[in-house]
Amino acid sequence: MRRLLALVIVALAPMGPALADETAELIGDVERGERLFQQCRSCHQIGAGADNRIGPHLNGIFGRTAGALDGFRYSRSMERAFGDGLIWDLRTLDAYIENPRALISGTRMSYRGMADPQDRMDLLAFLRDNTASPQDIPESAPTAVRREVDLPPEILAIVGDVAYGEYLASECLTCHRRDGGDEGIPSITHWPEEDFVIAMHAYKRKLRPHPVMQMMAGRLNDEEIAALAAYFAALD
Amino acid sequence: MTLNRRGFLGAAAAASALAAPMVRAQARPRVVVVGGGAGGATAARYIAKDSQGAIDVTLIEPTRTYYTCFFSNLYIGGFRELSSIAHTYGTLAAEYGINVVHDWAVGVDRDARTVTLAGGGVVGYDKLVLSPGIDFVDGAVPGWDLSAQGRMPHAYKAGTQSELLKRQIMAMPEGGTYVMVAPPNPYRCPPGPYERISMVAHHLKTNNPTAKIIIADPKAKFSKQALFEEGWQKHYSGMIERIGPDFGGENVSVNPADMTVDIDGEVINADVVNVIPAQKAGAICDAAGLTEGNWAPVDGHSMVSRMDENVYILGDATNQGDMPKSGFSANSQAKAAAMAIRGALTGSRVFPAKYSNTCWSLIAPEDGIKVGAAYEPTAEKIASVSSFVSQTGEDAALRKTTYEESLGWYAGITADMFG
Structure with a gap:
């Protein structure tokens, strides 16, 4: 209800930032921004058919109220930003991408920040390309997340044993916080099960580099990974 | 209820x-x-x-x-x-x-x-x-017992002992001497004494750069040794001297009354003596x-x-x-x-038990290292099944990330302990 109300307010705002950019002022290099977006892709989808994954989809991010997408479970901090009426525009997105936790202290986004201002503008130019508004360029090509590891469908189909996952998760919770807090160690709470499974198999095969995670994932079998994925997805 | x-x-x-x-x-x-x-x-x-x-x-x-x-x-x-x-x-x-x-x-x-x-x-x-x-094992370091911990702190149970040791280090005279008597294996937190040396060195380098650090060590080798020694050379060159067992580092006694340490017959006048006894x-x-x-x-x-x-x-x-x-x-x-x-x-x-461990240590500001392993039980013991350790020569960005990771771990484990 609260969310609906705020959306209405956004819609009525006479000068949404997206509209303010009606002249499509050039802010950066879209193609370069698309390449920079590679580092975002493991969590965010954008373009036709984009859906919420570990992070919310980013179609129409310009002009969107922070924390406003239905069907995505935001951190408490992001919900507070929603309550405060934070709107994603060039200025707020730039600040957020530069240092996510400086803007949203308890965000679950495990991204350290992009220091270079030109990089940020290029990335934002790409994101703006995917924001539907009158002046916008046609939708960019579908950018479905390329899987890091090709897993046979039977592995992805395993239904995780949540009770087993709860025990196994106690090992994860020494470092990863159950509440999704992120201070130097990323949140793994509320990840879509498939993304969780793929990430763990990527560590297991040493495609992802972190040595602790390679070790942890290395000794988990397919059922154990599925159990963990089920547990973390189902957390309150 | x-x-x-x-x-x-x-x-x-x-x-x-x-x-x-x-x-x-x-x-x-x-x-x-x-x-x-x-x-x-x-x-x-x-x-x-x-x-x-x-x-x-x-x-x-x-x-x-x-x-x-x-x-x-x-x-x-x-x-x-x-x-x-x-x-x-x-x-x-x-x-x-x-x-x-x-x-x-x-x-x-x-x-x-x-x-x-x-x-x-x-x-x-x-x-x-x-x-x-x-x-602590009674009599492990001749001359030291718990009644001496007010003069020669162990600071190996945190709290007032940590405060005392820090106060003593801050009060060291210019060019003074800090001596650590390191423990034999096995003991709590294998990299702990050497992280402490790094932290003392960091403080002294900033506030008392002519001060000296001496470690009397009964062990031939210690945890993350190559990493610590590389870091000490890089950040605290010339400040730290470690006396291992080949030079009498296991033959140590202390005298809390006159603040001396006898290392294999050589008597050292010290300003701070940090005795970490056998456990x-x-x-x-x-x-x-x-x-x-x-x-x-x-x-x-x-x-x-x-x-x-x-x-x-x-x-x-x-x-x-x-x-x-x-x-x-x-x-x-x-x-x-x-x-x-x-x-x-x-x-x-x-379910079958699984165990793991990671120990992070800080050598200098934003210079963090880690070592860890995964374990599973056998009939005889809990056995290591795989392990990793930071490498020498890692770049500053990775060391900074490792340090930040340790901060995240601290927040995580204390939430896991205390709710």
Whole structure:
């Protein structure tokens, strides 16, 4: 209800930032921004058919109220930003991408920040390309997340044993916080099960580099990974 | 449901206050946990949380404010406030319904299944968890005993000892000498003495750059040695001298009255002497008759004592196999034990135990390193199945990330312990 109300307010705002950019002022290099977006892709989808994954989809991010997408479970901090009426525009997105936790202290986004201002503008130019508004360029090509590891469908189909996952998760919770807090160690709470499974198999095969995670994932079998994925997805 | 636990927590006389939960507990199985550190607090919390009230949990811990040993070196180095490593038990009592008793456990009657408290109380149990940490071996460093800890601190149990050591280091005269007497294996936190050296060096380099650091070390090798030595060369060149056993580092005595250290016949006048003696299981393990030599042997499948099926022992006090004595290890072991205890008392599912450990150390600002391993139980011991360690020559960005990761771990594990 609260969310609906705020959306209405956004819609009525006479000068949404997206509209303010009606002249499509050039802010950066879209193609370069698309390449920079590679580092975002493991969590965010954008373009036709984009859906919420570990992070919310980013179609129409310009002009969107922070924390406003239905069907995505935001951190408490992001919900507070929603309550405060934070709107994603060039200025707020730039600040957020530069240092996510400086803007949203308890965000679950495990991204350290992009220091270079030109990089940020290029990335934002790409994101703006995917924001539907009158002046916008046609939708960019579908950018479905390329899987890091090709897993046979039977592995992805395993239904995780949540009770087993709860025990196994106690090992994860020494470092990863159950509440999704992120201070130097990323949140793994509320990840879509498939993304969780793929990430763990990527560590297991040493495609992802972190040595602790390679070790942890290395000794988990397919059922154990599925159990963990089920547990973390189902957390309150 | 709320049998005035807050009142219980605050009660001065544990003996009289114990009456209430004892009466109430008749219908529910009782678990008593001795020691509120990384092993005990975690075990109490997981048993209470996962049994959802089906098990009556009492946690016995003498201190009201617990200072974690991990990160106490960062306090000494000036990277943390002491208050940032201080924790209390209010959440475990209020939100998890754990009976927190601030008293010393002084005896265990394993036949009657009771724990005796210094304050005179007696607490009955169905399953007992001992997680008392370490005590020091008497006479390990000739000339030093606990009565000398006010002059020559160990600072190997965090809190007032950490404060004292830091004060002494800050008060060192220009060009003064800090001596560490390092412990023999096995001991709590294998990289701990060397992280401490790094933190002392960081402080002295900034405030007293002509001061000297001497380590008398009975061990030929130590944890993450190549990484520490590389870091010391890089950040604190010429400041640190380590005397290993080949130069008499194991032949050490101290004289607290005149603040001297005798290393293999050479007498050194020191301004600070940090004596970290040889260690053994916390005294309650011996009092309960559950030790063999200095440590308490356990079965790695559940951390149950090899001498009593109703007693589980966690963390530094145990002899379990390959896991280092660390807060991370104790926390990991506590979860396996909590699961086994719930299974035994309530019939909940029990899965095969898995263990892990990672130890982060800070060498200099934003220069963090780590070592870790995964473990699984065998019939004989908890055995290492895979491991990793930071590499020499890593770039500054990776070291910074490793340090930041350690901060995240601290937040994570303390939330996992104290709720």
